[in-house]
Amino acid sequence: MNKTTVTAWMASGTLLLAFAQSAIAHHSASMFDFRKTETYEATVKKYQWTNPHGWLYLTVKNAEGAEVEYGVELTSPNLLLRRGWRPTTFQAGDKVTVITNPMRDGSPSGRVVSVTKADGSVWTER
């Protein structure tokens, strides 16, 4: 490969996109569309306080009004802890409003942006 071609490779715009997505450091991060957000009114089904990721499983109403399960990926509980989250922060049955970056493929999962509880408290990881 000659020098000009090397320069062309390096100037590729896809480098920029990948760097933008790496603000959240994770191997699966590019599965989420960080340019979009979605908001759901939901009920907590399950809250997992585990490495490498915490999880919130929610019951949400989809566009047709049917109840579906939706998975929200959180960061490591090590980092959540330092942001004030606890294993007891969410309980099954809690009513929450959640904002997520959705999956690119449209499947019912997303990366957390914020979770707001009925008491008004807002939970973020960054």
Next chain:
Amino acid sequence: MRISPILTCTMALLALTAASSLSVAAEVDKAAFNGIWSGDQGVLWDTSVKPGEKTKAPFTPEYVARYQQSLDAAARGKPKADPTTQCMPPGVPRILASPFPFEVVVTSKTVYILYEYMSQMRRIPLDGSGPAPLGMPTFNGHSTGKWDGDTLVIDTIEMNPKSVLDTTHFPHSDVLTVTERMRVSGPDKLEISITLNDAKALTKPWTVVRTYTRKPGERLLEYVCAENNRNPVNADGTTGFTGVP
């Protein structure tokens, strides 16, 4: 000629002061390295550019192509897996860019660095002590250290080429060697200048600088990655995802 006693005394005093100043300046406060530190720059390897800018790393043509393949896969939403996908450790030098804290412990013969992420430990024997290289790659490689004035110099060889340097899949080869020059640059600041030497991947040695802030009162937490890992590796080497309920 007779030299006055006062002059002799004064000269002796000056000489003594100069000598003790020299020895104080040469003595590094090794205890200042001890403690828990947390990275300032985030997880991307090339700290010389802003997130979103293309890397300045002087890749060889083969490694430009290899890196571009990884970036293209990620841009399509089908990122390639790396060892951490399966809870294998990040290795050296990627662990230096961890978003989790680490603890430095300096003893007279060895420096230990305990990393929260995946509970990794590096043991760095000082001044030529310690075992010989294994002659085979490992994730954290084989490190030796020495003091150079106020700087701890760590040389690492034999790193597993399966590992990458960050989440963009920044690559290295099996001939990579890493030199860290680590110093306490302020009361609560650690600075590490990290030079990569990789004849297959880089056209010349290349250095980035990372800084870390002291975290008094912090504690290293446990990190058991295998507890709830949702990212299997597909047959084609891309990262799977079992997050959907």
